[in-house]
Amino acid sequence: MKTYLVTGGAGFIGSNFIIYMLNKYDDIKIINVDKLTYAGNLENLRSVQNNLNYKFVQADICDKESITKLFEENDIDYVVNFAAESHVDRSIREPEVFVKTNVLGTVNLLNAAKNVWETEDGFKEGKKYLQVSTDEVYGSLGETGYFMETTSIDPHSPYSSSKASADLMVKAYYDTYKMPVNITRCSNNYGSYQFPEKLIPLIINNCLNKKVLPVYGDGLNVRDWLYVEDHCKAIDMVINNGRLGEVYNIGGHNERTNIHIVKTIIKYLSENVDNTIKEEFIKYVEDRKGHDRRYGIDPTKIKEELGWEPETTFEAGIEKTIQWYLENKEWMDNINSGEYQNYYNKMYQTK
Numbered sequence: 583m584k585t586y587l588v589t590g591g592a593g594f595i596g597s598n599f600i601i602y603m604l605n606k607y608d609d610i611k612i613i614n615v616d617k618l619t620y621a622g623n624l625e626n627l628r629s630v631q632n633n634l635n636y637k638f639v640q641a642d643i644c645d646k647e648s649i650t651k652l653f654e655e656n657d658i659d660y661v662v663n664f665a666a667e668s669h670v671d672r673s674i675r676e677p678e679v680f681v682k683t684n685v686l687g688t689v690n691l692l693n694a695a696k697n698v699w700e701t702e703d704g705f706k707e708g709k710k711y712l713q714v715s716t717d718e719v720y721g722s723l724g725e726t727g728y729f730m731e732t733t734s735i736d737p738h739s740p741y742s743s744s745k746a747s748a749d750l751m752v753k754a755y756y757d758t759y760k761m762p763v764n765i766t767r768c769s770n771n772y773g774s775y776q777f778p779e780k781l782i783p784l785i786i787n788n789c790l791n792k793k794v795l796p797v798y799g800d801g802l803n804v805r806d807w808l809y810v811e812d813h814c815k816a817i818d819m820v821i822n823n824g825r826l827g828e829v830y831n832i833g834g835h836n837e838r839t840n841i842h843i844v845k846t847i848i849k850y851l852s853e854n855v856d857n858t859i860k861e862e863f864i865k866y867v868e869d870r871k872g873h874d875r876r877y878g879i880d881p882t883k884i885k886e887e888l889g890w891e892p893e894t895t896f897e898a899g900i901e902k903t904i905q906w907y908l909e910n911k912e913w914m915d916n917i918n919s920g921e922y923q924n925y926y927n928k929m930y931q932t933k
């Protein structure tokens with residue numbers, strides 16, 4: 583029975599991953615360590631909270647004492663590090679916490695794992711640390727080309743720079759100590775339980791509340807969209823079969839401009855929910871500082887080595903996602919009535 587330490591499991595991708603894994607395997611144990619920042623929400627895990635193979639521990643990945651204790655008290659086989667400050671706009675306003683959690687938190691986890699996994703002649707068998715990274719570490723593309731694992735790192739925002747720094751520390755633990763690690767770099771995820779500060783849930787939320795739909799710059803920046811369950815499946819494959827020390831890019835060639843995403847959501851909601859939702863809600867606002875123009879993943883390596891393929895097309899995935907938000911209105915209402923409103927007002931008042 584393998585024991586997974588999943589960090590940031592109360593966030594968007596982490597909670598989807600825990601649910602995916604507990605549905606797929608009944609012979610694994612998952613310990614979810616999460617600080618429960620504004621982005622952490624235990625509601626996401628309601629369907630598994632009574633599962634005997636699941637345990638939640640509230641802790642900060644930067645806290646040496648709590649993390650060491652977790653490794654000493656549990657025979658952890660795999661670490662999957664999702665915990666991070668994840669929003670680019672917040673990183674532009676407050677970079678420090680991104681360095682703290684994303685860089686120092688990662689090093690704290692690496693150290694704690696190394697301390698219990700390392701033996702006199704290497705590392706115990708069957709252990710692995712997986713760092714969940716991002717395609718943003720590669721920087722920005724022009725109109726052509728794709729990010730490959732061999733593409734040089736060239737991050738621009740405080741967020742992507744902190745993620746790239748963390749990747750370099752993971753690489754250092756492999757290069758220096760031969761610690762068993764993998765790094766995955768995926769494109770923009772979408773699906774259930776995504777916090778509404780991010781483009782897709784923000785637009786759904788604002789449409790349903792008849793608010794302005796803020797589109798940065800000319801709306802022609804491109805992101806490569808990945809349905810969150812396809813991402814979870816890829817991580818499972820990398821943990822089980824990824825070659826040690828390797829980086830795997832994850833993406834399914836689903837590039838869309840931001841304005842296309844916004845108009846797709848408006849069309850679906852207008853046709854299926856409320857025909858007063860209209861493109862007139864769109865407001866082109868001041869651009870994000872240092873806004874990366876285009877991301878696009880080349881997933882050849884993970885396809886050829888591990889046989890991963892995304893199962894969900896963008897058209898199917900966006901409909902499932904919108905439907906999920908419609909069916910889980912209370913989840914969004916709870917967020918809307920909390921601290922998020924202050925963030926939203928401050929963030930968008932000058933736009």
Ligand code: NAD
Pocket residue numbers: 589590591592593594595596615616617618619620621622623641642643644663664665666667668669683687714715716717745767768769770771772777
């Ligand atoms: P999220 O913001 O929804 O969730 C982050 C989680 O980490 C939250 O539950 C939060 O409480 C927790 N957390 C934050 N700081 C912590 C700390 N110091 N200690 C413990 N827990 C802490 O993020 P997400 O979108 O689910 O992203 C998860 C990971 O995937 C991140 O590492 C992110 O960089 C990466 N990633 C995300 C995307 C995407 O499109 N969302 C794409 C590529 C990579």
Ligand code: DAU
Pocket residue numbers: 668669670671715716717718768769770771779780781782784796797798799803804805840870877
């Ligand atoms: O590429 C992977 C990354 O994707 C992850 O590493 C990050 O954690 C995740 O947040 C995401 O970053 P982006 O900056 O691409 O996602 P976001 O949803 O913030 O923005 C998507 C695009 O939409 C981007 O070009 C900015 C634009 N945008 C965003 C918001 C919030 C708008 O036009 N209006 C908005 O209000």
